[in-house]
Amino acid sequence: MxxxxxxxxxxxxxxxxxxxxxxxxxxxxxxxxxxxxxxxxxxxxxxxxxxxxxxxxxxxxxxxxxxxxxxxxxxxxxxxxxxxxxxxxxxxxxxxxxxxxxxxxxxxxxxxxxxxxxxIGSTLPAEWVIDIDPTLEEEPRIMEAAHIIGEVLDSLHIQSIAKTSGATGVQIYIPIQPGYTFEQLRKIGYFIASYVVKIYPNLFTIERFKKNRGDKIYIDYLQHWYGKTLSAPYTPRAKKDASVSTPLLWKEVELRPSPREFNLHTVLDRLKKYGDLIEGVPLQNLDAILARLG
The missing domain is CATH 3.90.920.10 (DNA primase, PRIM domain)
Structure with missing residues (x-):
């Protein structure tokens, strides 16, 4: 006791x-x-x-x-x-x-x-986040999925950072120039999600109902919206390993680490070594992709 x-x-x-x-x-x-x-x-x-x-x-x-x-x-x-x-x-x-x-x-x-x-006091998004949510409790492909979406963003000349959710998922975090709307970001999110579902139909889905997803990884482009929330970068999570939502280098994502590796015992040494990886990403201009999407 x-x-x-x-x-x-x-x-x-x-x-x-x-x-x-x-x-x-x-x-x-x-x-x-x-x-x-x-x-x-x-x-x-x-x-x-x-x-x-x-x-x-x-x-x-x-x-x-x-x-x-x-x-x-x-x-x-x-x-x-x-x-x-x-x-x-x-x-x-x-x-x-x-x-x-x-x-x-x-x-x-x-x-x-x-x-x-x-x-507070704004209706515009402070950043853009794409949530990648596994259907399975244990999903060894989650880092592969994050890497694929990161490469698609890179092909669109959009810099991003992957961060563990601290639970089972990964979120792609994109710092953005101010002024974009939630509607605009959802349009780009839908475009990217639909594209990777088409290219990797056995890996990704945009099916909202979990019971209909099978073992596929859900790209939740809808979560990023006014009034909704998501786990903050560096928040602890209520998981056995005391995991922490942690931004990753893309070369780390390629090595397919387990999100459990990033926890309250390890995160502080990591921050001393790397600092805040999100802060190193410049604010992204999304005008070109929005113009392309009409």
């Missing part, structure tokens, strides 16, 4: 109450809540980059990743004075813009961070 401990932390001038630091949140990985908060603190410069100024949904696991969980859209009461809110459609979302807010959420056992695709 976990030892109950309680204390306070002074973070950015704010006093945080920290509870149950010895509680195991990922038992197989040996990660306690205290460990988690320490790792979140180190991850914060990278995770906050993709969560600040957005509407945040979290998933809370009060007793660990393999126990009962719930989605949290409305900011949990009581809300500390330093936490900024981002109202939208009657929901008081959290704006995850500071280390103190991140550790407050971490202490509440928020193990996953899913920001909106658009910034």
């Amino acid at each position: 976990a030892v109950t401990t309680k204390g306070t932390l002074l973070v950015e001038g704010h006093e945080l109450t920290i509870t149950n630091t010895n509680k195991l949140l990922w038992p197989e990985a040996g990660i306690t809540k205290g460990d988690y908060l320490s790792k979140l603190s180190e991850l914060s410069p990278y995770l906050l980059r993709y969560c600040r100024n957005r509407h945040l949904t979290t998933i809370r696991f009060p007793n660990g990743y393999d126990q009962k969980s719930f989605y949290q859209k409305n900011a949990p009461d009581p809300v500390p004075s330093f936490v900024k809110l981002a109202p939208l459609d009657g929901i008081q979302y959290v704006n995850l813009d500071s280390l103190s807010t991140l550790l407050w959420l971490g202490n509440l056992a928020c193990l996953e961070f899913h920001p909106s695709f658009h910034h």
